[in-house]
Amino acid sequence: METPLQGEVFYLYAFDVADEIRTDKAEKILAKKTVPFGPSNERLVPKAIPFYRPLSIDPMRGSWRIGGQQVQSLVRIYDVGVVSVLISVPFEVGGLGGLMPFHRPALDGKGPLDQAAHELCRNVVQHLREYLVGASEVDIPEAYTVFVLRRIGQSANAEQWAEGQRREIAGLLAETDPAALSQQQIDETFRHKLSFEFDDVAIVDWDAALLADLSGEIEDEVHVLELANLQLEELVLMDKRLDVYLNRAYDELERSRPRLWSWKRSELEKLRRFRTDVAKITDEVSNISKFFGDWYLARIYLAARDRFHLATWRESIQNRLLHLDNLYETLHGEANEARMLFLEAMIVLLFIVDLIAVFWFKH
Numbered sequence: 001m002e003t004p005l006q007g008e009v010f011y012l013y014a015f016d017v018a019d020e021i022r023t024d025k026a027e028k029i030l031a032k033k034t035v036p037f038g039p040s041n042e043r044l045v046p047k048a049i050p051f052y053r054p055l056s057i058d059p060m061r062g063s064w065r066i067g068g069q070q071v072q073s074l075v076r077i078y079d080v081g082v083v084s085v086l087i088s089v090p091f092e093v094g095g096l097g098g099l100m101p102f103h104r105p106a107l108d109g110k111g112p113l114d115q116a117a118h119e120l121c122r123n124v125v126q127h128l129r130e131y132l133v134g135a136s137e138v139d140i141p142e143a144y145t146v147f148v149l150r151r152i153g154q155s156a157n158a159e160q161w162a163e164g165q166r167r168e169i170a171g172l173l174a175e176t177d178p179a180a181l182s183q184q185q186i187d188e189t190f191r192h193k194l195s196f197e198f199d200d201v202a203i204v205d206w207d208a209a210l211l212a213d214l215s216g217e218i219e220d221e222v223h224v225l226e227l228a229n230l231q232l233e234e235l236v237l238m239d240k241r242l243d244v245y246l247n248r249a250y251d252e253l254e255r256s257r258p259r260l261w262s263w264k265r266s267e268l269e270k271l272r273r274f275r276t277d278v279a280k281i282t283d284e285v286s287n288i289s290k291f292f293g294d295w296y297l298a299r300i301y302l303a304a305r306d307r308f309h310l311a312t313w314r315e316s317i318q319n320r321l322l323h324l325d326n327l328y329e330t331l332h333g334e335a336n337e338a339r340m341l342f343l344e345a346m347i348v349l350l351f352i353v354d355l356i357a358v359f360w361f362k363h
Contacts, residue, residue, distance in 0.1 A: 019134030
């Protein structure tokens with residue numbers, strides 16, 4: 001018999017909407033007053049830890065439903081140019097198998113949840129437009145699902161319960177029939193299983209995570225996963241932008257190589273600014289996770305960082321920035337050579353003109 005479960009499913013959507021958002025000036029959005037968000041710090045943590053505090057609003061309280069259940073929504077605005085939409089729906093199911101439909105949610109009478117989150121973000125961006133720097137089109141977000149368990153039947157030990165449900169949990173997080181999973185896949189899913197006390201456990205996978213906390217406090221853990229998901233969105237986007245820019249620059253370089261002076265100072269300046277902007281945004285995105293004084297939250301973040309391959313994405317961006325540096329140095333050197341060649345030609349021409357003038361006046 002399956003164990004009855006109660007909790008919530010959190011859907012996390014990270015939308016890149018600009019290079020920067022001036023959050024210090026945004027006091028109201030969608031007629032809602034913005035408030036800074038920060039973790040609760042219930043566990044013992046070092047003092048004087050600087051916490052990154054995005055703006056937070058609750059724009060759609062009580063107006064959405066999934067399966068008849070009232071949906072809660074939350075929007076967080078990050079000055080790195082990201083709008084994060086969090087949507088949660090409560091559940092009470094007979095067992096883990098009953099959570100499988102929550103992978104593809106739809107609002108009652110309003111279509112897919114992904115589409116509704118996208119439209120909500122567009123409305124938020126409309127109210128933020130005067131605070132956006134380098135605004136971009138609201139595109140497909142990076143999405144992540146978090147299954148939060150607050151009651152697991154009669155069991156009071158979340159870690160032991162998770163060990164007894166290894167196959168079912170692995171199937172839920174992989175959105176696959178548990179009976180079809182290999183033991184290797186199950187072990188891989190549980191490679192990032194974390195616990196702080198006997199009544200909590202966290203299992204972080206690539207597309208979804210399961211958090212059980214029988215004390216009822218889970219918001220900080222969800223926020224950590226939200227930050228990791230946000231960083232993945234930004235790093236993947238930066239990597240794609242660098243690919244496009246480098247390909248265009250290389251094509252232009254090949255076309256203009258016979259005419260070294262065709263690369264004007266303005267084009268070199270544009271290349272330099274782009275390289276600086278990418279480095280700045282990448283550094284800011286990385287720094288928003290430097291607030292973990294709570295070591296358990298830090299462990300959850302490190303698990304998500306490993307699952308999302310954030311270090312690999314950062315390395316890819318650093319390699320492309322290095323290519324940009326080399327390209328800038330190459331083009332700058334060629335431009336200097338072209339100018340020197342032009343100056344030498346002018347000196348030779350003036351020398352010839354001077355000789356002709358001397359010869360002419362003597363005769």
